[in-house]
Structure formats: C-alpha cells, structure tokens
Amino acid sequence: MNTLTNADLHCHSVISDGTLAPEVLAQRAKANGVELWALTDHDELGGQDRAIEAARQIGLPYLTGTEISVTFAGVTVHIVGLGMDHQNTALLDGLRATRGGREARAREMSDDLARVGIKGVYEGALKYVGNPELISRSHFARYLVEAGVCKDVSEVFRKYITEGKPGYVPHRWANLRDAVGWITGAGGVAVIAHPGRYKFTPSEEYALFSEFKAHGGQGVEVMTGAHGQADYAKYAGFCQEFGLAASRGSDFHSPEESHTDLGQLPDLPGSVTPVWTLLASRVL
Ligand code: AMP
Ligand code: MN
Ligand code: MN
Ligand code: MN
Numbered sequence: 001m002n003t004l005t006n007a008d009l010h011c012h013s014v015i016s017d018g019t020l021a022p023e024v025l026a027q028r029a030k031a032n033g034v035e036l037w038a039l040t041d042h043d044e045l046g047g048q049d050r051a052i053e054a055a056r057q058i059g060l061p062y063l064t065g066t067e068i069s070v071t072f073a074g075v076t077v078h079i080v081g082l083g084m085d086h087q088n089t090a091l092l093d094g095l096r097a098t099r100g101g102r103e104a105r106a107r108e109m110s111d112d113l114a115r116v117g118i119k120g121v122y123e124g125a126l127k128y129v130g131n132p133e134l135i136s137r138s139h140f141a142r143y144l145v146e147a148g149v150c151k152d153v154s155e156v157f158r159k160y161i162t163e164g165k166p167g168y169v170p171h172r173w174a175n176l177r178d179a180v181g182w183i184t185g186a187g188g189v190a191v192i193a194h195p196g197r198y199k200f201t202p203s204e205e206y207a208l209f210s211e212f213k214a215h216g217g218q219g220v221e222v223m224t225g226a227h228g229q230a231d232y233a234k235y236a237g238f239c240q241e242f243g244l245a246a247s248r249g250s251d252f253h254s255p256e257e258s259h260t261d262l263g264q265l266p267d268l269p270g271s272v273t274p275v276w277t278l279l280a281s282r283v284l
Pocket of ligand 2 (some may be wrong): 012
C-alpha cells in the first residue's frame, strides 16, 4: 500500500454517465497498469458488486467508491467517497435522495432547450442512459452531438446546459455535512473531487476546505484529469495547510470523450500523504 503509485480512484461506468461497463473498466485499468482501482459513479453504488467481482477475477486491488453531488455556497461540488461499506443503509438512502431530482430536472432542461428550438432532447438523451435513476447532463451532451447541434461534448458544455446557457436548470444537491457523514458513517474516506474546477473566490474555497475538514473529510484530489501543473502544486499545498491526504484519479468517462485514460496521470508529489495509506484495511 505504501509503495504503490498507480492508483486510479475516480472513474465512471454506464451506471452513471460513463460509456463503459464496470467489467470493461476493470480490464482497461489492469491493462493500463493500475495497481489500485475504484469505480466512483455519480450518486450511485449500483455498479459496485460488478466492479468488485471483475477486479477480483483479474487480481486488481479495489476500493469501493462513489462521487456525491453537493451544493455548497450555491455551487455544485463533488465529494468522492472511498472504501465504504457499499451496503450501508444510511449511505444508500442518502444517495437515493440525491438522485431523486434528476428526472424532473431533465424534463425541465429539455423544455428549456425546446424554447430555443432544440426539440426532443429528453427522449434523445434517454437513449444514452444506462440507469433510469441517473439521467445526467452528459447524456444530454451525447445526444446534442448525435443531433448535430454541436461537434463534440465540450462544445455542448460551452454553449448549452451550463449556468447562463440554454438548457441549464439549477439544482439543489446534497449538503456537504450530510455527504461527508454518509461516507464516513459507512467506514469510508471523503475526498474533495477536482477542486480546480470550481469557480470559487479564495474565501469561498477556504470555507469549503475548512468546513469539509470540520465535518470529517480527510482527502483532496491533487492529481486529476481536470488539473494542470499549477493545480497540482496548489492543492499539494492545501494538503499541508489543511492536514488532508492526497488522491489521484483520472475521472475517466469514455474512450471517445476523456482526455485522461485510466492510470495515465503523473504520480502524486512526494510531499503529500497518499489517501490510500488511510485505506489499507478497506482494500478488496
Ligand atoms: P450532472 O451531474 O448531470 O450535472 O452532470 C455533470 C457531468 O457533466 C460531470 O460529471 C461531467 O461528466 C460532465 N461535464 C460537466 N462539465 C463538462 C465539460 N465542460 N465537458 C465535459 N463534460 C462535462
Ligand atoms: Mn460525470
Ligand atoms: Mn465530478
Ligand atoms: Mn467524476
């Protein structure tokens, strides 16, 4: 546990908004040299048994995972949970409640797109949904590419379905205290996902890290597909400042869409404590 470097503790399957099955991700992780893997579907644990079994069959050490959608200071923040008991009732109930508003939100997103002349997007997005409880903006993006509205999903997220653009519907997700509590209450470690992506002022970001820590959060992603060199250095510094362990995860969703593949990130800097050193007893 202390010598491994190629941990990939953040990715998505068809159980949320990834395009590959848990078994295919396990194979891909192994082929890419991943030494410790976690599947972290959004607000879901429905892929965990399949990921555990697939990893076991190929001798790939595995941590259970999820990525919880949270609203903090009016902004959507993602909290990754690692090493939980994936049958914990309070965690399962909390995730179910967090998923609850997605269907209504999707219909409203589609109605809003229809107002700018883009029709039938709800029905179109459904073709890409692997889990009826988890319709996501990614599924909308895939359909808008198929329909020829945009050339790729990044163009969709520049022109539509983000704040201030057609098809955006604000949503209230879980609160930070609850999300961290569900994870730690199930024996897991909570990690702030891709902090470099949030548009916080420095004081809001300080509040996020302080409150997260006060609620029992223990980690932050330093190496993620969403970060560049400056973020690596900044959040390694935050690890020292806030006494947090560092995580590493590609956030891989799809071979066609993701620029960082499983297991392909640079190693964590030597100055930080890898989050997996806190999770040795939780590895399957
Ligand atoms: P949702 O949870 O339905 O709001 O969808 C959020 C998901 O949209 C994220 O987990 C990403 O997979 C995807 N996403 C958000 N912003 C972008 C972007 N700029 N480019 C590509 N995918 C994005
Ligand atoms: Mn996603
Ligand atoms: Mn995320
Ligand atoms: Mn993610």
